[in-house]
Amino acid sequence: MAERPVVAVLEGSRPVRGLGRVAELAEVRTVQAAELHRALDGADVLYLWDYFSGALPAAWHAAGSLRWLHVAAAGVDRLLFPELVASNVVVTNAHGIFDQPMAEYVLAGMLHAAKGFGPLRDRQNEGIWAWREGRNIAGTRALIVGTGSIGRHTARLLRAVGVQVEGVGRTAREHDADFGRVHSSSALKRLVGDVDWLVLLAPLTPATENLVHAGVIDALPPTAVLVNAGRGRLLDEQALVRRLTAGTLAGAVLDTFAVEPLPAAHPLWSLPSVLVTPHLASNADSWLDDLAAQFERNFLLWIAGEQLPGVVDKDLGYVPSGTA
Amino acid sequence: MAERPVVAVLEGSRPVRGLGRVAELAEVRTVQAAELHRALDGADVLYLWDYFSGALPAAWHAAGSLRWLHVAAAGVDRLLFPELVASNVVVTNAHGIFDQPMAEYVLAGMLHAAKGFGPLRDRQNEGIWAWREGRNIAGTRALIVGTGSIGRHTARLLRAVGVQVEGVGRTAREHDADFGRVHSSSALKRLVGDVDWLVLLAPLTPATENLVHAGVIDALPPTAVLVNAGRGRLLDEQALVRRLTAGTLAGAVLDTFAVEPLPAAHPLWSLPSVLVTPHLASNADSWLDDLAAQFERNFLLWIAGEQLPGVVDKDLGYVPSGTA
Incomplete structure (x- = not known):
C-alpha cells in the first residue's frame, strides 16, 4: 500500500479503545456522528465503535472511497441500508466476541425462571418469606432459533448442564455437531408444542x-418460557403479552424489544413472570477490550491483504456459518 | 421376620406420599406431632416425612423398640439430639435426592449475581431501563465448602460451565475426582483471598x-459473592451483613439463615446485593415423589435385612463420603 490508509472511527458516548497499533499504520479520524461525513471523505475504512448509531446513511454520500466497514456488534440489522448492501464495501462484525456472555445470559435467564427468582426477589423486597417449588433444568427441552456462532455456543453450554437442545435454522439437517437436529424455521409452529424453552438468538x-x-406463540405449551436475546422484532410482542397476561404461559426473559428502550407504559415492564433486561446480554467482563483487540487483529489482516474473518453476507444479513 | 413390623410416619402439613408397598408389608401409623409418642410405642421404624419437625425428643420415651429412623431431608442437624445419638437406632437421610436441585440452585444464584439480575429486577419494577455490565462465570474461581454428595454434584455442574472449582473438607487431599484439590477447612481464611465464589454446602x-x-468473611475480596445453601449457622451473619452494608463485598445468595423464617427486621431482607430465598434450594420438580420412592426402596432393603444406603454417622452428623 503506497499511502497510509485512512480509518474513520465513529466513537459515540463510550471512548474508543485500543487504536494504538492502528494509528501507527493509518491516519485515524475519530469523530462523533455529526462529523462522520467529514471523516468519511477519503476514508478507506470505517470502524463503528458506536455500534448503535444510525448516522451512516446520512453521511454515506461522502463514503466514495470506503472499502471496509467493521461494526463492534453482532447484529447488523440497523446497519444494512440499501446503498451499503448494493455497494462493494466489505462489512465485518464482532463475530465470536459475544458468544460466551450471550450463552451465559440465556442459561442465567432459564435458571432465573426455573427457580422463580423474579417472584422471589419481589417477595424479598416486601420482606415476605414465601416458599415455592422450583424446577430443574436438567432434562428439559430447549429449542434454539438461530444456528450461528452465538446459537451454537449456547447449545453447547445448555447441553453441558443436561438440557436437551435442538436448533432452528434456514435449512433442516440431521447430525449437526452442536444441535444434533436442526429444523427448518418454517416448521416452528409445529415444533414448539412440547418445548420447555424457546430461545431466540437469530x-x-x-x-x-x-x-x-402469534401462531407460534399460541402453540407454546403453558409451561414454556420464552428467552429472547436476539431482536425484539423476531417475535409478535403483542401475542406474547396476551398469553403472559392471561397466565397461560410460564414466563419470558427478554433482553431485546421491538422498541428500545422499552417504552414506559409497555405492559412487559409489570408482568411478574417476565424478566426485562435492557439489551445487555452481550456485555460482560472484558467485552470492550475484546472488541478493540478484534478490530486491531482485523486491521492488521486487512492491511496485509489477507482474508478477513466475520464477513457479513449483506444479502442474508449475517455472517453465514462456516465462513468465519 | 415373624410379625409385621410397625412403621410410624410423622406426616406434618404436607400429605405423605407413596406408602402403598410399605403398607402391604408393615403396620403403618401415620400421625401428626402431638400423636407421635403413641405411634412410636412398639414401632420398629420411624419415617420423618415432616423433616423440619422438632417433635421427636418429646416422644423419645416411647421409642424403646425403634431400630431405624429415616428422615426425608439431607441435613440432620435438627434431628440429632443426644439420646438418639447415643442409641442403637440407625439413622438414614435423603441422600442423593437433592443433588441436582441444590447444584442448580448454586449455579442459578451465581449467574443471578454475575448478571446483576437482582438490581435489574428492581429497576424493572420501577419501569427503569438501566443498562449495566455483567460478568461471565466461565473462568472464575469457586471454593465449595462441603465435599459430600451435594457438594460433589455442584462441583461437577460448575466445572461443566467452565468455573474453576476447589473444595474444602475435613481433610486436605489432592487429585480428588470432582474437586481436584480439597483443602482442609482449617485453611479457609487463607484460601478465600482470591475466590470469586464462596459456596457453602456443608x-x-x-x-x-x-x-x-468473621475472619473468613473479612478475608473475602471485594469482588466475591457468598452463596449459602447449607445452613445459616455455618457463617457469621453479622460479619456478612457488615461487609455487604459497607459495600465492600459484591453480594450474597442466601437460602438458609441462622433463624428461619428470616426475621422481619433482619437487614439481609433489604440489601440490594443480596438475594434472599426461603430455604427452597432442594425443592424442585419431583422431589416429593423422589423422597417417597427412596423410602420405599430403603424399606424393602431393611425388611430383607440388607445394608441401607445413606446411613448417617451420628457422631459426625452427616453421611460420610463413600459410604452411601
Whole structure:
C-alpha cells in the first residue's frame, strides 16, 4: 500500500479503545456522528465503535472511497441500508466476541425462571418469606432459533448442564455437531408444542422478522418460557403479552424489544413472570477490550491483504456459518 | 421376620406420599406431632416425612423398640439430639435426592449475581431501563465448602460451565475426582483471598458451626459473592451483613439463615446485593415423589435385612463420603 490508509472511527458516548497499533499504520479520524461525513471523505475504512448509531446513511454520500466497514456488534440489522448492501464495501462484525456472555445470559435467564427468582426477589423486597417449588433444568427441552456462532455456543453450554437442545435454522439437517437436529424455521409452529424453552438468538433479517408470529406463540405449551436475546422484532410482542397476561404461559426473559428502550407504559415492564433486561446480554467482563483487540487483529489482516474473518453476507444479513 | 413390623410416619402439613408397598408389608401409623409418642410405642421404624419437625425428643420415651429412623431431608442437624445419638437406632437421610436441585440452585444464584439480575429486577419494577455490565462465570474461581454428595454434584455442574472449582473438607487431599484439590477447612481464611465464589454446602455440625467466621468473611475480596445453601449457622451473619452494608463485598445468595423464617427486621431482607430465598434450594420438580420412592426402596432393603444406603454417622452428623 503506497499511502497510509485512512480509518474513520465513529466513537459515540463510550471512548474508543485500543487504536494504538492502528494509528501507527493509518491516519485515524475519530469523530462523533455529526462529523462522520467529514471523516468519511477519503476514508478507506470505517470502524463503528458506536455500534448503535444510525448516522451512516446520512453521511454515506461522502463514503466514495470506503472499502471496509467493521461494526463492534453482532447484529447488523440497523446497519444494512440499501446503498451499503448494493455497494462493494466489505462489512465485518464482532463475530465470536459475544458468544460466551450471550450463552451465559440465556442459561442465567432459564435458571432465573426455573427457580422463580423474579417472584422471589419481589417477595424479598416486601420482606415476605414465601416458599415455592422450583424446577430443574436438567432434562428439559430447549429449542434454539438461530444456528450461528452465538446459537451454537449456547447449545453447547445448555447441553453441558443436561438440557436437551435442538436448533432452528434456514435449512433442516440431521447430525449437526452442536444441535444434533436442526429444523427448518418454517416448521416452528409445529415444533414448539412440547418445548420447555424457546430461545431466540437469530439475526433480524427480512426472513426472520416476525418469525415467531402469534401462531407460534399460541402453540407454546403453558409451561414454556420464552428467552429472547436476539431482536425484539423476531417475535409478535403483542401475542406474547396476551398469553403472559392471561397466565397461560410460564414466563419470558427478554433482553431485546421491538422498541428500545422499552417504552414506559409497555405492559412487559409489570408482568411478574417476565424478566426485562435492557439489551445487555452481550456485555460482560472484558467485552470492550475484546472488541478493540478484534478490530486491531482485523486491521492488521486487512492491511496485509489477507482474508478477513466475520464477513457479513449483506444479502442474508449475517455472517453465514462456516465462513468465519 | 415373624410379625409385621410397625412403621410410624410423622406426616406434618404436607400429605405423605407413596406408602402403598410399605403398607402391604408393615403396620403403618401415620400421625401428626402431638400423636407421635403413641405411634412410636412398639414401632420398629420411624419415617420423618415432616423433616423440619422438632417433635421427636418429646416422644423419645416411647421409642424403646425403634431400630431405624429415616428422615426425608439431607441435613440432620435438627434431628440429632443426644439420646438418639447415643442409641442403637440407625439413622438414614435423603441422600442423593437433592443433588441436582441444590447444584442448580448454586449455579442459578451465581449467574443471578454475575448478571446483576437482582438490581435489574428492581429497576424493572420501577419501569427503569438501566443498562449495566455483567460478568461471565466461565473462568472464575469457586471454593465449595462441603465435599459430600451435594457438594460433589455442584462441583461437577460448575466445572461443566467452565468455573474453576476447589473444595474444602475435613481433610486436605489432592487429585480428588470432582474437586481436584480439597483443602482442609482449617485453611479457609487463607484460601478465600482470591475466590470469586464462596459456596457453602456443608452439613451443620459442632465442627462446622461458625466455620465461616468473621475472619473468613473479612478475608473475602471485594469482588466475591457468598452463596449459602447449607445452613445459616455455618457463617457469621453479622460479619456478612457488615461487609455487604459497607459495600465492600459484591453480594450474597442466601437460602438458609441462622433463624428461619428470616426475621422481619433482619437487614439481609433489604440489601440490594443480596438475594434472599426461603430455604427452597432442594425443592424442585419431583422431589416429593423422589423422597417417597427412596423410602420405599430403603424399606424393602431393611425388611430383607440388607445394608441401607445413606446411613448417617451420628457422631459426625452427616453421611460420610463413600459410604452411601
